Amino acid sequence: MxxxxxxxxxxxxxxxxxxxxxxxxxxxxxxxxxxxxxxxxxxxxxxxxxxxxxxxxxxxxxxxxxxxxxxxxxxxxxxxxxxASLAPRGVGLRDAAMPFLEDLYEVTHENVQLAVREGAEIVYVERIAGLHAVPVWTRVGGRFAMHATGVGLVLLAHAPASVQQEVLGLPLRRFTDRTVTDPKALRRILADIRRLGYAVSDGQVTLDALSVAAPIFDPDGEVVAAVSLVVRADGAQPAALAPLVQTAARGITRASRVTAAGRPVMRSPPRPVPAQRPGSAR
Amino acid sequence: MxxxxxxxxxxxxxxxxxxxxxxxxxxxxxxxxxxxxxxxxxxxxxxxxxxxxxxxxxxxxxxxxxxxxxxxxxxxxxxxxxxASLAPRGVGLRDAAMPFLEDLYEVTHENVQLAVREGAEIVYVERIAGLHAVPVWTRVGGRFAMHATGVGLVLLAHAPASVQQEVLGLPLRRFTDRTVTDPKALRRILADIRRLGYAVSDGQVTLDALSVAAPIFDPDGEVVAAVSLVVRADGAQPAALAPLVQTAARGITRASRVTAAGRPVMRSPPRPVPAQRPGSAR
DNA sequence: GCAGCGTTTTCACTGGATGGAAGGGTTCTC
DNA sequence: GAGAACCCTTCCATCCAGTGAAAACGCTGC
Structure with missing residues (x-):
């Protein structure tokens, strides 16, 4: 040929x-x-x-x-x-999480983000961006590296060893001079995240932003997603924000447990039409 | 089987x-x-x-x-x-609308909905449901009939004649005894909606809910979506809510005008990885 | 009018897609 | 713990859906 x-x-x-x-x-x-x-x-x-x-x-x-x-x-x-709205890791997760994200936003008026891991990157599933909050680079459906953001660090800390090796094996991109690019240092940070139950990314993506993130679990205890709050870096108190984010994460874990186990997420809506698509007509 | x-x-x-x-x-x-x-x-x-x-x-x-x-x-x-997040009528619209939906929710703490027309039905693109607000049957990505809901009426009122004929030609499903199922009456209502610039659906889907909806336009002046506020029916004052919803709709129209015309919706994020998918590797 | 695009249709050929059949696994039921 | 009822996966010869070259078509700008 x-x-x-x-x-x-x-x-x-x-x-x-x-x-x-x-x-x-x-x-x-x-x-x-x-x-x-x-x-x-x-x-x-x-x-x-x-x-x-x-x-x-x-x-x-x-x-x-x-x-x-x-x-x-x-x-x-x-x-x-x-x-695509039927993707359990997309909208399913989002729906369960939304009320908690709302609360988080209403209390803080900062950026709220929800992400999952896809391969060696994270994908943002939802975000609430205050018009007056610190600008962030995320987009719903967008991808990002794992080693710099709050949600990324949480998801990386709880990812399978193979994924961690993949991420840590390649050169880690430096976004700012605060970005951690040393694999050794990063491994220590990941251990801390597992121990503390939350992650902090201080100026690692942009110098003016700090994010605090916490893990969301599935019924089997696996980490399937992460929530974060992104605030202006100067004057931020990560330790004070952590309980807030962790509480939201716990709430989402609980809520998605229900939606995952008990089949009916809500009363089935009255089908307006037998949902017959034009294409499938005889 | x-x-x-x-x-x-x-x-x-x-x-x-x-x-x-x-x-x-x-x-x-x-x-x-x-x-x-x-x-x-x-x-x-x-x-x-x-x-x-x-x-x-x-x-x-x-x-x-x-x-x-x-x-x-x-x-x-x-x-x-x-x-699928790249669908202009899905997430594109949603992103432009979100801040306004947030505002609407924060002011009222009622259900906020955003929908577009797909064929002879509506599809919900976004919704913010207060935990304490009146329960609604909608789901992001879900479909519904056009003739009963606020957003449906707005979209039907501004739909091409062929679509209106299709919808009005078939028997209109009755959800409650307040559902308008007479084509003649519905046509009059649609005319009112076009004249007033907003729609009211009072107990037409469920007796306890009332929704007020307003149209969102594209740069060509076509109606491409609708926003609504769904509140408890008893004591609701549609005329008072209308300006609120219309203002939000105008804001979304303006915002999506910008995103549609000016290409860059936001500064392009730093690409963490050349976005090379495993499948596309050499 | 012409040039430069982008789109659409036609046509004969070919190799990917196909379903029956058969083998193997897992989860219930009695 | 034997049997039944599903469900998943692989193999193979057949065939038709998918294919690209080429040419016709339509639009826009100069």
């Missing part, structure tokens, strides 16, 4: 990729920076030929996984968002 | 369905009531043979669109949730 040299001039398409993989690659082509793409962009990013991208995109649009705007550009569709 | 009757006998598989459609059918198999499924359930609901479901599911798990829990059951994965 390989004509001529290695990886010769854009061999159009690598064969052997399944249709499923191609479709998923198309979805992965969208980013927060460019949430709308033309067909050509989509094809290039997913490494597909134009006709193929065109056909798959048409199917995705028909189902609702993608939408087209007035200019014909593609974007992620609401239907996909609906389905 | 009712053996014997019609429909059973599982005619194995209807051919001609594309791989993409099958994969999407698998995603659509998950519901809020059953967010975790065994492979067999998945195969049945998506009308696929077991081996096929098994193979597709394996690919979806590898990519992160699905996850498997300890018992081997499948559920929607966080990676899909991440991608």
């Amino acid at each position: 390989t004509a001529g040299t290695i990886a010769d001039a854009a061999p159009t398409v690598e064969p052997g990729r399944s249709v499923t993989a191609k479709v998923l690659a198309m979805l992965a082509a969208f980013t927060a920076e460019e949430p709308e793409l033309t067909l050509s962009q989509l094809a290039r990013r997913a490494r597909l030929s134009l006709p193929t991208a065109h056909r798959r995109a048409a199917e995705l649009v028909e189902w609702g996984a993608l939408e087209r705007d007035a200019r014909g550009r593609y974007r992620i569709g609401l239907r996909l968002w609906e389905v | 009712t053996a014997g009757t019609i429909a059973d006998a599982a005619p194995t598989v209807e051919p001609g369905r594309s791989v993409t459609a099958k994969v999407l059918a698998m995603l659509a198999a998950f519901t809020a009531e059953e967010p975790e499924l065994t492979l067999s359930q998945l195969a049945r609901r998506a009308r696929l043979s077991l081996p096929t479901a098994h193979r597709r599911a394996a690919e979806l798990v590898e990519w992160g669109a699905l996850e498997r829990d300890a018992r081997g059951r499948y559920r929607i994965g966080l990676r899909l949730w991440e991608v």
